[in-house]
Amino acid sequence: MKKNSFKKHISVDCVIFGYDESNNKLEVLLIEQKEPAKKSKNAFTAQFALPGDLVNEDEGLDEAAERVLKELTHVEGLHLRQFYCFGDPMRVKQEKDREWLNLYRSDPDARVVTVTYYTLVRKEMIRPIPGSFARNVVWKNAKRIPPLAFDHNAIVKKAGEDLRKHLDSDLIAKELLPQKFTLRQLQNLYEVILNTNFDKRNFIKRFKRDEVLVELGEKQKGLMYKPAQLYGFKKQDKASA
């Protein structure tokens, strides 16, 4: 086997959307870059960044994205969707990113092309753990993403566009709601992702017609006001294009 030059040049980055039902917020999981143990001469300015990593020589792209996700969240089996490949020759050459590259990359000058993925998760289902590169892990409102390392702001933006485009056809809501949920929960989710408001009655008609929901004949319990009917998603046949 030849020298392992592959590993320098391809990375994956993950945009992990976390849905917080309690306040109906959509957030993005970011890491805060870690300062090295022994301080370097220049003060290290930690930036926020997407979780990501170089792809190992023998590792598939999807697999690498899963690994990154798993290392961070200890959750497996989330559906990751590849959405774009960012490869500007200058994308890892900005001054602001220099320090971090010097600290963590065997070849800090290497050009890196990154393949990006997004996924969705219920925020309360995971307790992210900062990995080796990260000092901290934070959720940031998807509408107010701070300046990020590299070209990560562009990546988050594109991930959001893709998410909104596929929300309906991909049945993404299934990944973000509990198994049993109310129509209101479903509507809240759509409203926060698409950043709109729907009329209750019209909103439901769509799902009724498409026959994706099952009425479970159960109701919510232990809440202050009128409990709502619970629904689930129908199991769908594996018939697609």
Next chain:
Amino acid sequence: MKKNSFKKHISVDCVIFGYDESNNKLEVLLIEQKEPAKKSKNAFTAQFALPGDLVNEDEGLDEAAERVLKELTHVEGLHLRQFYCFGDPMRVKQEKDREWLNLYRSDPDARVVTVTYYTLVRKEMIRPIPGSFARNVVWKNAKRIPPLAFDHNAIVKKAGEDLRKHLDSDLIAKELLPQKFTLRQLQNLYEVILNTNFDKRNFIKRFKRDEVLVELGEKQKGLMYKPAQLYGFKKQDKASA
């Protein structure tokens, strides 16, 4: 600058759809791999493949795709759309592709991740010229793609899906019709790409409603039967998401 290991690992591949108006066929441009000048021991079995190449160290991905396209067709300014990144660690490790890799790659065992693009062109607008890797250049009906090198069959398949998905919203027809065209030409194009048949009247209603066409007040000339009204696409404002 460090040693140039980038160039081994990232390629672009282009799915070039050619539209032949005269027989209403949609075709894909393939190269036939070239046998080396001095024959190697084993007989070289030429495969068909997508035009593509390794990305240069200082070159953007889009830029590389444009270069590949230009080298092959001598046409510039076509709109290339990135649609997926294929990175299976085994994608260039099949026995059938060994010979070609040995002949043309400085590091035939290197793992290569490929970023894929598709574009559309009126077939008669270009006369493709085989480049350095290619013995020949051929158009193949998009519905009957022969077995290709590497994972190129999967790439073509996905390109087709993406094309069909974006045909309407991306106004792709604009790239495949002459400046002045008849409604029948427009319909033929849609029919061959989507592989369906439309009712003439209903088909047109959509465009009338969306106000993307301009009636030019001219008619076809010099044909045997009733000449049709000519249309053009409206210039569109640069307002999009």
Next chain:
DNA sequence: TGAATAAAGTGTAAAAAATACACTTTTAAA
């Protein structure tokens, strides 16, 4: 010049989908 040919051109009715809109019911707490 008129008959034949080939494709262009054209409208309407029915069904389905999307939208706008407001009051009643249910539950638990006070």
Next chain:
DNA sequence: TTTAAAAGTGTATTTTTTACACTTTATTCA
């Protein structure tokens, strides 16, 4: 039993989609 909070529910209108067939026009050839 009153109150608070959210669930639940129906209809009329508009828009969009679909289905469907005959007439008109320009040209070619007897």
